[in-house]
Amino acid sequence: MTPDNLAVAIRTFCMQHANEANVKKYSRFFKGEYNAYGLSQPEMQAEVKTLRQTDGITLETVLAAAPALIAAEKYEEASFALLLTDAFGKQFSRKTFDTIASWYAIGITNWAHADTLGMIILPKFLLQHIVTVEEFRPWLQAKNPFQRRSVPVTLIKWIKKNPGEITSLFPFLDILMQDPVREVHQGIGWYLREAWKLNPEATEAFLLQWKETSPRLIFQYACEKMQPEAKARFKRSQPVKK
Template sequence: MTPQTLRNEIVDYCREHGTEENIIKYARFFKEGFKGHGLTSPQAKELVAMLKKKPGVTVDLVIDTMPLMLPGGMYEEISIPLTLLDALHKQLTRQHFDAINSWFAKGIHNWAHADILGMMVLPKFIEKELITMQAFAPWLTSPYHFQRRCVPVTLIKSLKNASSFTDIFNFLEPLMRDPQREVHQGMGWFLREAWKNQPLETERFLLKWKEEAPRLIIQYACEKMTPEEKARFKRSKK
């Protein structure tokens, strides 16, 4: 199988099974606009399961196919290969991480694709000890805000294995001043999960940043707190 063959199989399936009704339904979740075929989640999972079983479908093939998918910006044509990478995660190498790094310039332009990478694919590189957290250091200052969002979302999985979050908090501090809403959401999500695991340590970090951080980060981080707990992290009145 070649990259063009894999691309054609994905596109043909999407065209056959997508609906205009689903396109309209999904569009409301993407303020930056939505281009897609209108596949349902079960249909997308079915296609990934089918492709995974095909002879010749490897991580290398998926990596080589992505440059054919990204420029078109069609939602399923990008999300299905990303999900397929997760299904084939045992084959991942450090070189594949370096390839993913280049995709944000070419077509990772919405929160959903960034979160498939951050929730599913990128944590596998850390779990397999192919990289450490420091591999994401250049991503913190990436010109692509969805690449910056990927960093805290990816590190959520690292919380379960960390006895202290100090190093992770220090690493992510540059994003506490990020100008983009989607990054605020990713950081707030990360801090909310951190609070569930280590509330005292997370609260110290939030108290340090409550006057400077964008309010959306604090809002997300405090989402599971009681009203009394949330009150501690309101900005001081000028």
């Protein structure tokens, strides 16, 4: 199967299983327009399993088909590209990492696709020792905010396997503490919440450094699991001047 044939097969499957009721149902999770066919996650996962077992579909085929799918207007086409890529995770290489990095400029434009990358796909490159954390440094200043968001989300699995790295990662992630974009605030806040579970003392010390200057949404996420009296420590001492 050629990359073009794979893209056509995915698009045809999506059109055949379109569900307007699901589009309305899922749209509440997305800001702005949600342009989708309305496929459910189980439907996509089942089709990915079928495609994975189809003769002629390799990681190279998927990576070659991915740009057209990721650039497509409909949400599920990019989803299929990501899920199929993950199905070949044991074959990942440094070249695969560089290819995936290029997708953000093509069409990674929502939190769900960014988090599929950060939660599922990108951690494999760290855990399989294909790249190091340092390879993500340029992403912290990427033009695409969803690429910036993907860094802390990716590091969640890394610190769960390597809790001793938490302290050294705070300076690495400093730049995101004043990022201007809400979706990035959510990503770094989520990371800090998970870091706090593993090393509360170090994480709280880091948060205290930023409590007067960082967006409050970061703290909303980071402090979510704390007791009320602990959360109170991270309130700003002075209201933000408008």
